[in-house]
Amino acid sequence: MALTHAVLSFALLGALLTITPGLDTALVLRSAVTMGRGPAFATAFGINAGALIWGAAAAVGVSALLTASATGYLILRVAGAAYMLYLGVRMIVGAVRRPGEVAAAPREPRTPTVWNTFGRGLLTNLLNPKIGAFYVAVLPQFIPAGASPLGVGLLLALVHDAEGLIWFTAIITGAQAFRGFLSRRRVQRAVDGGTGAVLVGFGLKLGLSSR
Numbered sequence: 001m002a003l004t005h006a007v008l009s010f011a012l013l014g015a016l017l018t019i020t021p022g023l024d025t026a027l028v029l030r031s032a033v034t035m036g037r038g039p040a041f042a043t044a045f046g047i048n049a050g051a052l053i054w055g056a057a058a059a060v061g062v063s064a065l066l067t068a069s070a071t072g073y074l075i076l077r078v079a080g081a082a083y084m085l086y087l088g089v090r091m092i093v094g095a096v097r098r099p100g101e102v103a104a105a106p107r108e109p110r111t112p113t114v115w116n117t118f119g120r121g122l123l124t125n126l127l128n129p130k131i132g133a134f135y136v137a138v139l140p141q142f143i144p145a146g147a148s149p150l151g152v153g154l155l156l157a158l159v160h161d162a163e164g165l166i167w168f169t170a171i172i173t174g175a176q177a178f179r180g181f182l183s184r185r186r187v188q189r190a191v192d193g194g195t196g197a198v199l200v201g202f203g204l205k206l207g208l209s210s211r
Helices: 002-018 023-034 037-060 062-068 070-096 114-126 129-142 149-177 185-208
Strands: none
Touching (some): 002 129, 002 149, 023 037, 023 114, 023 149, 037 114, 037 149, 070 114, 070 185, 129 149
16 A cells, blocks of 8 residues: 555656656657657657666665765766767757758768667766756655565656656657658757757756756
8 A cells, every 4th residue: 555655656746757848858859850750769768768777776775875976976977968068069060050061060870770869868868867866865755664675666767767658659749740840951950959959958057066
């Protein structure tokens, strides 16, 4: 009974956090608009895999150790900020570049694969220590006394993943419904530019934050 109450309570909190506009939503929407359904779902699964890893880490105390270690947190924070800035700047450059113009930054793969889009979602999540900080702050509050921290932690992370997948599916389906409009080069450039700006903003915020 206690476990059921814990799962339902966490599910409510997770649902509210999932639908809050943020970096994950921007990445999946951008993949759906510029690359199609398959790469968008691969990005979503990469993001979910990263969240599951963070959830497991929090359940066994790795994230707690990370938040307690100033050096470990700093290293991961700088790496995450640099990765987000790299992706963001590349997208912005691609958005403002005119057709036929030589790229000033590496181009997107002509044929996106499951692995590179999955990897982008995974790395973006894993290199964001604030995700780990969220799980280590929240998960212990929902683990009933006497229950297995790892087992319950993974269960709650899976619940959060399921909610995320439902949300991402809605986003991808919506993008496909308006595919004709969204496939226009001007719209894709606007999405690239907007997503790039979100990434740069998150990167700067992460890089300049103290914790």
